[in-house]
Amino acid sequence: MSGNTFGTLFAVTNFGESHGPAIGCVIDGCPPGMALSEADIQPELDRRRPGTSKFVTQRNEADQVEILSGVYQGQTTGTPICLLIRNTDQRSKDYGDITQTFRPGHADYTYWRKFGVRDPRGGGRSSARLTAPTVAAGAVARKWLQERYGTTFRGCMTQVGELAIGFDGWEHVANNPFFAPVADVSAIEDYMNALRKAGDSCGARLRVTAQHVPVGLGEPIYDRLDADIAKAMMGLNAVKGVEIGDGFASVAHKGSMHGDAILPGGQFASNHDGGVLGGISSGQDLEVAVAIKPTSSILVPRPSINTAGEPVEVITKGRHDPCVGIRATPILEALLALVVMDHALRHRAQCGDVAHPV
Amino acid sequence: MSGNTFGTLFAVTNFGESHGPAIGCVIDGCPPGMALSEADIQPELDRRRPGTSKFVTQRNEADQVEILSGVYQGQTTGTPICLLIRNTDQRSKDYGDITQTFRPGHADYTYWRKFGVRDPRGGGRSSARLTAPTVAAGAVARKWLQERYGTTFRGCMTQVGELAIGFDGWEHVANNPFFAPVADVSAIEDYMNALRKAGDSCGARLRVTAQHVPVGLGEPIYDRLDADIAKAMMGLNAVKGVEIGDGFASVAHKGSMHGDAILPGGQFASNHDGGVLGGISSGQDLEVAVAIKPTSSILVPRPSINTAGEPVEVITKGRHDPCVGIRATPILEALLALVVMDHALRHRAQCGDVAHPV
Amino acid sequence: MSGNTFGTLFAVTNFGESHGPAIGCVIDGCPPGMALSEADIQPELDRRRPGTSKFVTQRNEADQVEILSGVYQGQTTGTPICLLIRNTDQRSKDYGDITQTFRPGHADYTYWRKFGVRDPRGGGRSSARLTAPTVAAGAVARKWLQERYGTTFRGCMTQVGELAIGFDGWEHVANNPFFAPVADVSAIEDYMNALRKAGDSCGARLRVTAQHVPVGLGEPIYDRLDADIAKAMMGLNAVKGVEIGDGFASVAHKGSMHGDAILPGGQFASNHDGGVLGGISSGQDLEVAVAIKPTSSILVPRPSINTAGEPVEVITKGRHDPCVGIRATPILEALLALVVMDHALRHRAQCGDVAHPV
């Protein structure tokens, strides 16, 4: 049972390989009657596309999205929306040297063990390039949630390698290639330059949030909103940790300080729980943090084996992000939007549109 | 779309409320021909049951499991296995005072907002008591995985509140009420006693692992093994964070040290990735850590509101765990087993039984 | 992937064996806030229960349903509803002689080939007794649909063996053991008596309909309303054919007479299509017909084999319905209700509550 569909009622089925003819997805379950065109989706794809700065892979992909179905006269019809993105810059020769070897930290080894066959060109199916259709689908979800509930999503990088990043304000995120919420990113640039000089890579910590989330979303006891958020985040390439609200800091907390006091009108005095109580949205902002491991594709030689099981030394040339976290912000926002969208439809199915009033 | 089923091919549907007549689950998809009786399940339920020490709730539940279907002459038949646990000690009066108020940090408020109605007796559906059927189903999965692949699961508490717990060895876990891997738990006892005296609660950090996991389990790009592990863990009551492998420590890592070198024979020189590469099991031990927030039911008065929206002060009397993390270890083991079991069947469906040899 | 769950959003998971301790189901996804008690369910179970006339099996089962969860103070809470029915009259000795042989026309052979193990007591899992939980779940769906949309369901037997049954009116259905819509059932009684004397069995044709079905239910292109109706009906034990609207008579029709003319106000001049157009409900009555094969359990000796593959002669003693169609009417009504209920929630998820007005 191959797991390439995200969501249950707003179901996004992803297809394609990094160096195949095209990548894309089919969205099944989008409500009818919403205005939609490529112009609503392209900006989000542009935020994550490669080649936008010297700090990310130089692969040059326009990532132009084409709507193949599900929209008539600029309006969603309720039928499946197929979003297609043609691959244009496929320099497979970059990857020729790794077709018979397994790159440490990569999915090469496990894909081969699982399927007995793999497409090694650019990581094939395991490439982070496959997050583009996720971002495209997320843009559709974001539009519907924004129009219906005013729900919005935003994220930023809060740490890169050993370098903690402060918070000057959300307005700065769009003004630098790191999605950093700070006015001055020179320290980050210096850090990244040193890293590139060393042919090495580093990890990152990111934050993603949602505002104006309807109260009552989440399907305990198993399909809780926080559980599905954790799945979505941990499912992103290179993510090794997920926190909601205070996350691991909660371990050292006392109940007397952690529990968010409830105020009249359904307000809260704090948000230690990150907007989720018992797996259901409380109406507070969703607060999520993720840990991203360092890119496995580096110039530093690493011991590994080949498909014959013989020891080899691997150096990964080609075009890679020294820190995959740099381009992860729009992807995390899209994933959070897809989770909220799916749960909004699930809530509507069982309980109807409006949450029970305070 | 109510989310009370865990898993896709080994599907566990959970039912019941804390103070209703019974709780239980139906397992659909268990392979036929496995020897199974209540004796295979009861020991796991006994590990998590309340009333076993002065450091956990004194509610007295035998948690006796009854197999209602799916087993004939001591063997699974491949038909649904219904596991029933009758509730016996239902002292609802303990909870009478909170039927009209919302306990901060609890699901009271969100259940009421979502459904417009809730069973307040002992938290109703949101009670941690509903983890018992999960543990029972996990015992069935553990037996099949152990017999077929030799896969085993174990866990322990690694921190309680501010108190870090060392590691003397797995053999100590069964010898103390905290599932702590240390010979001397007096420090933990002192910490818990002080906490109880203050009428307060604390969080905890736990570790859960799996050994002898088949290579090739996981369904990228969305239903990755690590993604489903994160969902299972974050879906447990009070969990606020999940890590796989080095987790958040990976943020400060360099690629040159993080990527696990692959050795001939499919061995690895390290396990920074916690047994998962590209969302697929590598054959290394699965290494998972979770953060559990402090119990929300405390004697310290907290501001909140009632169902009329009026401000009230809440003190939670009754029988509660001062640290829900204390009894969480067997639950986390069961959840990890259910994820591995489901993915073992999913792998078998598409790729057949055996992973591609090295 | 064991298929014991009916429906997607109103999901009914069935468990139990004919001669195990109990049978039942878990309903996940029932909307909250509906008044519900055993008294709403028991009447439907009583309509299908055995031992009610000399023309059906004399097995004596009270089929008393117990609600184990999902209802608090007489109201559904939106959490899983577990319905339990204890088996009381388990005369397994009746079946001892067939544990090693396969009854022609029965599932004995295929269950054994599929699972390698089977519970032979009364057919185990393949017994028509397992339709009881389906009927119980159907009663819950019927109540919600009736209260919300005024949707009602009814059915009758239209042919038994070679004997066609006329139609005097729906009011007669409840007044005879055959669910026949005729005032005088003496011909049916004579036919059945002769059949019993011969130790033989016969088939039956039944009709089931729904009135006041909301317009717009059905999820083309695959999960069409008519497709799911066909699955539900063909999934009932012994059913070999399903028709919607004019069914097989449509083959000889001309388009000029078959297509139902649409009248102002969303009325139709005829109902050749049986209430479904393009897989979506039109608002007309749903009209379904099913063919049920003769009971395979007969006294007439039949050639077969045993588990050793040796030829044997099988005579099925014990308590059996000479025509399983006699008790099928309430089951077909329940199945149709479950399909409509599931699609009502599915429609609500994507399109909201109200169909687009004419």
Place this chain on the structure above:
Amino acid sequence: MSGNTFGTLFAVTNFGESHGPAIGCVIDGCPPGMALSEADIQPELDRRRPGTSKFVTQRNEADQVEILSGVYQGQTTGTPICLLIRNTDQRSKDYGDITQTFRPGHADYTYWRKFGVRDPRGGGRSSARLTAPTVAAGAVARKWLQERYGTTFRGCMTQVGELAIGFDGWEHVANNPFFAPVADVSAIEDYMNALRKAGDSCGARLRVTAQHVPVGLGEPIYDRLDADIAKAMMGLNAVKGVEIGDGFASVAHKGSMHGDAILPGGQFASNHDGGVLGGISSGQDLEVAVAIKPTSSILVPRPSINTAGEPVEVITKGRHDPCVGIRATPILEALLALVVMDHALRHRAQCGDVAHPV
């Protein structure tokens, strides 16, 4: 929850509209390591494509399929297979006159009532053109089943309108445009010519079978093999009835003649049950019959209403099949193959590859 995915483990997600830029599907769950190219799929598409005789629509579509993903170096990789078919001949003007009216017997009315918006060009999503991706996916399933189990599928037309068609042999089916198993089709040609002269349409009856089906496929009690076959068949445009084995003829049968005697070696003396017992394949040929209603698009004027609810008279010009049954045979074969394929993987997940030997 939009129902555009067929199957659970071999999951085919269909997208596109009759006159949009393209139609296609994504197959998720195809086993890896199977040789696959467009040449394996195109022949099946050619069998159903329009414009092949004067008795079907003259729309000229090459229906050229393109594999966009999931295949590397001519081999399936286990990742999603996207199959794309560009629409080329889109003469929308043919349909301009029906954008504001509802054609009797068509899905126009119900799509509009359900979604509040519809793509009227050629029926949009409800067009039989959307069966092309189903046929393409079916070709992939057929190849895998043929290679692994030797399973084959074939079908034919057995009645057109009032005209019953005999059976001279399967070899004739490919030699006439009607998929009729007879040497001389002049009677059919005369019947169709008269029908076209009258501007009318007619229904048809078809038969579809499978040979060498593995024993043990089917997931009772709800996802029975026969139930899923019925859903697949009834889900095809214009189908109003489905029979398995003797179907409606079983009503008048006696148990003493109907039950198929079992012979040593797992053979059967007859096949009244059409290859399914208790919802599980018996190893006999699957025997299915379907009833198809007359095309609703005819030149004979019919009363209807428009989107304003006003009475109108509808004449459907444009290019239509006078009998949609004529091109249905390859579609029914594909649907049966998809059902068997899905159940083969489902069986493997729970029970492993091989059925229990006799």
